[in-house]
Amino acid sequence: MSLIEDLNWRHAVKAYDAEKKVSQEDLNKILEAARLAPTSSGLQPFRVIVVEDQDLKNKMVEGALNPEVMRDCSQVLVFAAWDSYSDEKIDKVYDHHTDVRDLPRGRFGSYTDKIKEIYNAQTAEENFAHTARQTYIALGLAMAQAAELKVDSTPAEGFDNEVVDKILNLKDLGLKSVTLLYLGYRDEENDYLAHMKKVRIPMEEFIIKK
Numbered sequence: 453m454s455l456i457e458d459l460n461w462r463h464a465v466k467a468y469d470a471e472k473k474v475s476q477e478d479l480n481k482i483l484e485a486a487r488l489a490p491t492s493s494g495l496q497p498f499r500v501i502v503v504e505d506q507d508l509k510n511k512m513v514e515g516a517l518n519p520e521v522m523r524d525c526s527q528v529l530v531f532a533a534w535d536s537y538s539d540e541k542i543d544k545v546y547d548h549h550t551d552v553r554d555l556p557r558g559r560f561g562s563y564t565d566k567i568k569e570i571y572n573a574q575t576a577e578e579n580f581a582h583t584a585r586q587t588y589i590a591l592g593l594a595m596a597q598a599a600e601l602k603v604d605s606t607p608a609e610g611f612d613n614e615v616v617d618k619i620l621n622l623k624d625l626g627l628k629s630v631t632l633l634y635l636g637y638r639d640e641e642n643d644y645l646a647h648m649k650k651v652r653i654p655m656e657e658f659i660i661k662k
Contacts, residue, residue, distance in 0.1 A: 458599040460650055465604040465634070467642035470524040474635050478601045479527060482635065485597035486529075489590035493567055495545050497537070497583035498590070499627060501530040501620055511619050515612025525606070526636035530616060531591055532627035533583035537571035541626075584630045591631055598635060606634040 486500055504527050513519040542564050550559050598605045609631050616629045638646050
């Protein structure tokens with residue numbers, strides 16, 4: 453199938469079959485799609501936490517908009533962004549860049565000095581707003597890869613970030629949760645969207661030409 457066909461197939465599943473699990477092979481492909489997502493300055497200022505443990509999922513249900521979806525899905529992917537930028541974080545990423553490319557460390561010093569100056573002039577809240585936005589690109593690619601594999605998914609902002617952050621000890625990692633992606637296989641009988649037509653605004657209204 454083409455990407456467009458895959459995207460027409462997928463929808464935000466509202467009920468999962470708790471007995472069906474996503475294979476490790478398919479999960480790895482979805483995670484790789486997220487890892488390969490483009491990010492500002494190539495910093496990848498977020499991480500993806502994979503939650504498969506049922507006890508953890510049950511604890512995270514508190515404050516979830518669709519608790520049964522979180523509870524019954526195969527995995528919960530937590531997209532968590534850096535709580536702020538720092539010189540140390542930027543240097544670590546660019547040391548990795550130069551090492552992988554067999555370049556001397558500091559090769560991109562003039563550029564990293566410039567972005568450090570920009571981020572250091574901003575508040576932690578402004579920095580987090582920027583790092584958080586980066587996660588949505590990876591989220592979209594993960595959903596597209598899942599659709600190609602015929603793995604169902606549901607993106608979610610409707611959850612208590614503080615609950616998730618505390619349960620997963622994200623503060624200790626310098627991270628804050630941004631969004632979730634539930635993965636699994638739809639419960640055809642109870643997923644009310646499964647047999648409904650996909651609805652989007654018409655192309656002629658969606659695209660504005662100048």
